[in-house]
Amino acid sequence: MHRRTLLQAGGALALGGLGATAQAHHGWSSFDQGRPVYLEGRALQVAWRNPHAELMLEVPDNLVLPAGLAQRPVPAQSASVDGAALLARAVTPTRKDKRWQIELAPIFRMNQWQVPEVKDGDRIAMVGFTFEGERGEPILRVEYLFIGDKTYGLRSSPA
Secondary structure (H helix, E strand, C coil): CCCCECCCCCCCEEECCEEECCECCCCHHHCCCCCCEEEEEEEEEEECCCCCCEEEEECCCCCCCCCCHHHCCCCCECCCCCHHHHHHHCECCCCCCCEEEEECCCHHHHHHCCCCCCCCCCEEEEEEECCHHHCCCCEEEEEEEEECCEEEECCCCEC
16 A cells, blocks of 8 residues: 655645645554554654644664563553553564654644644654555554653543
């Protein structure tokens, strides 16, 4: 599956005299939820907007799972998510892309969780899902976002 974009960064598309952007939006079912993937790195090209916040993540060459990831406390969500089991199954990606497109939650949900707005250059970590077999473009849909010592569950609203 390839990410479809009608607009490249920095470009503009005029429809009926109005500037508009359109990007592919991937629902949860597009991703392999049986294989959680851990990423960390530096945020680039942050777009804090709807339909969901997104950014480019620059990943270090020596990416490893942090000690204690499986024991990290996770917040309760309104959706049924076994966060402890998900973190225990997390792996680093097999592909070696230096940059990943990261899909976060809609801004409304990010505000419900009181996630601080991520800025270019911020160091963040996450566990989420890629396309099955890590095929296609390097895209990760975030389930849990780690900023400092805080964990945010992005699948649904806080419970």
